[in-house]
Amino acid sequence: xxxxxxxxxxxxxxxxxxxxxxxxxxxxxxxxxxxxxxxxxxxxxxxxxxxxxxxxxxxxxxxxxxxxxxxxxxxxxxxxxxxxxxxxxxxxxxxxxxxxxxxxxxxxxxxxxxxxxxxxxxxxxxxxxxxxxxxxxxxxxxxxxxxxxxxxxxxxxxxxxxxxxxxxxxxxxxxxxxxxxxxxxxxxxxxxxxxxxxxxxxxxxxxxxxxxxxxxxxxxxxxxxxxxxxxxxxxxxxxxxxxxxxxxxxxxxxxxxxx
Amino acid sequence: xxxxxxxxxxxxxxxxxxxxxxxxxxxxxxxxxxxxxxxxxxxxxxxxxxxxxxxxxxxxxxxxxxxxxxxxxxxxxxxxxxxxxxxxxxxxxxxxxxxxxxxxxxxxxxxxxxxxxxxxxxxxxxxxxxxxxxxxxxxxxxxxxxxxxxxxxxxxxxxxxxxxxxxxxxxxxxxxxxxxxxxxxxxxxxxxxxxxxxxxxxxxxxxxxxxxxxxxxxxxxxxxxxxxxxxxxxxxxxxxxxxxxxxxxxxxxxxxxxxxxxxxxxxxxxxxxxxxxxxxxxxxxxxxxxxxxxxxxxxxxxxxx
Numbered sequence: 001x002x003x004x005x006x007x008x009x010x011x012x013x014x015x016x017x018x019x020x021x022x023x024x025x026x027x028x029x030x031x032x033x034x035x036x037x038x039x040x041x042x043x044x045x046x047x048x049x050x051x052x053x054x055x056x057x058x059x060x061x062x063x064x065x066x067x068x069x070x071x072x073x074x075x076x077x078x079x080x081x082x083x084x085x086x087x088x089x090x091x092x093x094x095x096x097x098x099x100x101x102x103x104x105x106x107x108x109x110x111x112x113x114x115x116x117x118x119x120x121x122x123x124x125x126x127x128x129x130x131x132x133x134x135x136x137x138x139x140x141x142x143x144x145x146x147x148x149x150x151x152x153x154x155x156x157x158x159x160x161x162x163x164x165x166x167x168x169x170x171x172x173x174x175x176x177x178x179x180x181x182x183x184x185x186x187x188x189x190x191x192x193x194x195x196x197x198x199x200x201x202x203x204x205x206x207x208x209x210x211x212x213x214x215x216x217x218x219x220x221x222x223x224x225x226x227x228x229x230x231x232x233x234x235x236x237x238x239x240x241x242x243x244x245x246x247x248x249x250x251x252x253x254x255x256x257x258x259x
Numbered sequence: 260x261x262x263x264x265x266x267x268x269x270x271x272x273x274x275x276x277x278x279x280x281x282x283x284x285x286x287x288x289x290x291x292x293x294x295x296x297x298x299x300x301x302x303x304x305x306x307x308x309x310x311x312x313x314x315x316x317x318x319x320x321x322x323x324x325x326x327x328x329x330x331x332x333x334x335x336x337x338x339x340x341x342x343x344x345x346x347x348x349x350x351x352x353x354x355x356x357x358x359x360x361x362x363x364x365x366x367x368x369x370x371x372x373x374x375x376x377x378x379x380x381x382x383x384x385x386x387x388x389x390x391x392x393x394x395x396x397x398x399x400x401x402x403x404x405x406x407x408x409x410x411x412x413x414x415x416x417x418x419x420x421x422x423x424x425x426x427x428x429x430x431x432x433x434x435x436x437x438x439x440x441x442x443x444x445x446x447x448x449x450x451x452x453x454x455x456x457x458x459x460x461x462x463x464x465x466x467x468x469x470x471x472x473x474x475x476x477x478x479x480x481x482x483x484x485x486x487x488x489x490x491x492x493x494x495x496x497x498x499x500x501x502x503x504x505x506x507x508x509x510x511x512x513x514x515x516x517x518x519x520x521x522x523x524x525x526x527x528x529x530x531x532x533x534x535x536x537x538x539x540x541x542x543x544x545x546x547x548x549x550x551x552x553x554x555x556x557x558x559x560x561x562x563x564x
Binding site (some may be wrong): 075076083091106174 | 261264265270357465467468469470471472473474475476478
C-alpha cells in the first residue's frame, strides 16, 4: 500500500530530513510512526501525499510512483488519502458541515448526498449533533474529531495523522486513538505519527521509529492494554452504526447549507 | 463536478467574497470605473468632434477674392478658367455689387457703413463648389497656390485649412485619451490584482485545506478569477452608466449648446457600451489571473517532526 525505497529528503539549506528510509506498509495495517521532534516524521508523511518530493529514492502509494505523478494529477492522489494534523486545520468561519464536506463539494456531490455523508462521518466520530456549530464553539477534542470526520468523509484508502493527539489531554487522546483504531478495523490503512511512547506501548501494533532521519527500528509491539473496540466511545451515543439512516431533522428546513 | 456546476460555485464564492470585503472591492471597482470613464469620455468626445468635422466638411467654402478694381470681363474670364480646375463642380461669380448687397442683408445695422464709402468697398470673388468636398484631388492644393500668386487675386479662403487643424487636434485628443485610459487601466489592473492577492491571502487557510483534500488548481483559483471578473464588470457598468448619465444630462439641459454638440451630440452606441463593459470584465479577469500567476497560491509548511 505504502512503500518507501531508499528515500532521502534533503532540504535546500542542506538539512537532511530523511536518509535512505525503506519500509512497506501493507493494505489495512495500523502503523505508528514515532521519533523525537525533528526526527523526520512530518517530512515522511508529507512525501506520501505529495506535499513534497524525495531527493532520492522511490515512493509507491497504492502501486503508483508518487514522485513521478504529474502536478495536475496530484489532487486525484490526495482524494484517496485522508490527512489529520495536530492543529486540526479547520476553517473557523465555516460550520462543521462545511468543514467536513470540502471533498464531496469539490467532487460535485449534491447537497442531499453531502448531508448524508457529513452525518455519517460525524456520527462515526460522535459529533452528528454539532453539524451547524462553528469550530471555535467546540472543544479541542471535538475539533480534532471534526478534522478526522473530514479526512474520513470519502472513505479514503489511507489515513495519515501527524501528531493528532499532540494538543489534547490524555483522556481525549485515548478517545481519538480509539477512532483511528476503529477506522482501521474497517480496512483503512492508518499511519499515525506520534511521540507519545506511552500510548504506543499501551495500544501495541507495528511501530516505525525514526532517529535523525534514519529508520532506526521497525517492530511489532503486543500492547499492554489495547482498547476494547466493541465498547462505544463515550460521546458517540448508544450505538456505533457505520451505515446510519439520516434522521428527518437533517432533511428538513432546519438544516440549510450555510453560505 | 461539471463545468457549469464549477462556474456557479465560482461566482457564488466570489459574490460572498465581494460582500465580505466590500470596502476593498469598492476601491478596485472604482479604480477600473474611473479608468474606463476617462478612456470612454475621450472616445466619445473625439467621436463627436470627428462627426462635427465631417458635418462641417460638407459645408466647407472655397472662395477666391479678387482685387477690388477687377473689371467684370476679367472676373468672367477668371471664372471660366477656374471651372477647369481639378475637382471643381461649379464656380459662381460674385461681383463687388453682389457682395455689398449680401453684406447689407446679413448685417442690416451696418448697412450705412458700406453705403458711405463711395466706390464698391468689397472685392469681387469666385465661390467654388467641389464635386466631392470629403475627397479632394491632390492637384487641388498646388492649383490653389498658383491662384494665390496671381496679381488679380487678393486672397484665397479655404475652410479646409482650419478643418485640417481641427482634425489634428482631435487626433491628439484621441491619443491623449488612449494613453490616459491605458495608464489608468494599468493602475486598475494593479489594484484588482492587489485586492485579489489580499483575498487569496485571507483565504490561505482554506486554500491549504482545499489542496489537501484534492481540489484542482482550477477549482481553487476559479472563485478568485470570478471575483476579478465581477469587479471589472461592475467597474465597466459604473463607467458606462456615468458616461450615459453625463451625456443625457447635457442633451436635456441645453441641447443646442456648442458644448453639447461637441461633447454629447451622439449617445453611446450599443457596441460602445458592450465594449466598455467587456473591457472592464476582461481587465478584471486579467488582473486576477496575473496576480495569482505570480503568487502561485503556494502554501508552505515547514517540516516539524
